[in-house]
Amino acid sequence: MTGKGRPPRKYSQAGRVHDVIRLIEARHGISVAELAEEAGVNKRTIHRDLVAIQEAGYPLISDWQDGEKVYRFLTRFKDVPPISFTLQELMTLSLLRSQLDPLKGTPFMEDMQSVFGKVNSVLPPRLAAHMERIAEVSLPLLQGKRDYSRCAHHLREIRNALLYQQSIVISYRSPGRAEPSDYKVDPYTLLFQKGGIYLMGYAQQRDALRTFAIERICGVETLKERFEIPEGYRPGQALGEAFGIVAESPMDVVVRFSASIAHAIKDRIWHSSQKIDEQADGSILLSFHAGGKMEILSWLLSYGAHAELISPAELREELAGMAQATALLYRGA
Numbered sequence: 267m268t269g270k271g272r273p274p275r276k277y278s279q280a281g282r283v284h285d286v287i288r289l290i291e292a293r294h295g296i297s298v299a300e301l302a303e304e305a306g307v308n309k310r311t312i313h314r315d316l317v318a319i320q321e322a323g324y325p326l327i328s329d330w331q332d333g334e335k336v337y338r339f340l341t342r343f344k345d346v347p348p349i350s351f352t353l354q355e356l357m358t359l360s361l362l363r364s365q366l367d368p369l370k371g372t373p374f375m376e377d378m379q380s381v382f383g384k385v386n387s388v389l390p391p392r393l394a395a396h397m398e399r400i401a402e403v404s405l406p407l408l409q410g411k412r413d414y415s416r417c418a419h420h421l422r423e424i425r426n427a428l429l430y431q432q433s434i435v436i437s438y439r440s441p442g443r444a445e446p447s448d449y450k451v452d453p454y455t456l457l458f459q460k461g462g463i464y465l466m467g468y469a470q471q472r473d474a475l476r477t478f479a480i481e482r483i484c485g486v487e488t489l490k491e492r493f494e495i496p497e498g499y500r501p502g503q504a505l506g507e508a509f510g511i512v513a514e515s516p517m518d519v520v521v522r523f524s525a526s527i528a529h530a531i532k533d534r535i536w537h538s539s540q541k542i543d544e545q546a547d548g549s550i551l552l553s554f555h556a557g558g559k560m561e562i563l564s565w566l567l568s569y570g571a572h573a574e575l576i577s578p579a580e581l582r583e584e585l586a587g588m589a590q591a592t593a594l595l596y597r598g599a
Contacts, residue, residue: 286315295329295336327430330490360400367406368461371415373422411461412481423486427453433493437485438478446484452493455501459511475504477511507557509537514557520576521552527572
């Protein structure tokens with residue numbers, strides 16, 4: 267069944283898609299029904315055309331107006347200038363590509379492979395082969411990396427919600443809980459830490475920012491409602507007083523690192539507030555102001571007897587208890 271009172275046009279899909287693009291560019295928002303009427307085809311055909319337009323790289327987005335979904339371009343596509351790259355820039359992209367191993371199984375890796383497929387398709391064969399070689403000049407070695415292949419569908423939903431600023435409902439299984447809980451979230455930012463992917467967003471039931479580990483998300487439902495990111499929000503500022511990704515009340519932390527490990531500590535930035543005082547015996551005192559108790563404790567435990575937590579006292583006591591419990595495991599070994 268075609269559009270109202272208008273006979274179907276006899277032209278190719280390419281010609282029709284061109285007309286659909288022209289109609290979307292000409293209006294701030296246009297519905298599938300209006301596109302079908304203008305093109306003289308049924309809605310199913312228009313839906314196929316919209317998929318083809320999006321897969322061709324056009325920045326097509328959808329909005330809800332008066333209860334009806336309408337389509338528009340994020341920017342006028344014809345006004346977007348062509349992008350060119352220098353050989354050095356392409357080399358840098360290839361080097362970055364080689365570091366994306368933690369994203370295997372995610373839509374982000376698929377997108378990156380698509381990007382390089384497009385780049386290589388316009389390069390001379392010899393240069394394209396050279397680009398592939400560059401991608402192998404560095405090798406990321408990651409232990410304990412997460413397998414996100416089973417989360418690919420959830421990540422696609424979250425990615426689109428981030429792009430189009432749509433609220434979502436996630437089913438989330440917190441550590442230690444058998445059953446997942448539902449959270450209505452305005453997704454703000456994806457965080458990447460130690461090979462893990464996390465979602466930071468405004469949890470409406472909690473009336474606060476929360477961080478969710480992607481692998482613990484059991485389901486995602488995208489809602490029709492849109493949200494606005496608060497003016498002045500910056501993810502770096504939101505986590506500025508966190509040692510990692512857990513935003514808890516900050517505390518003044520002082521740690522003594524032995525002389526044998528001091529060189530590996532003082533050459534790195536552990537927190538933006540850190541201060542380092544070198545001692546006469548070669549050891550160093552590292553101090554910083556941050557929250558995230560368990561992240562701090564697990565970090566210190568990884569250095570064993572080479573790291574002594576000086577303050578705060580209550581955290582030192584808790585760390586001592588953890589060290590004693592560990593020692594009990596090996597007593598008599």
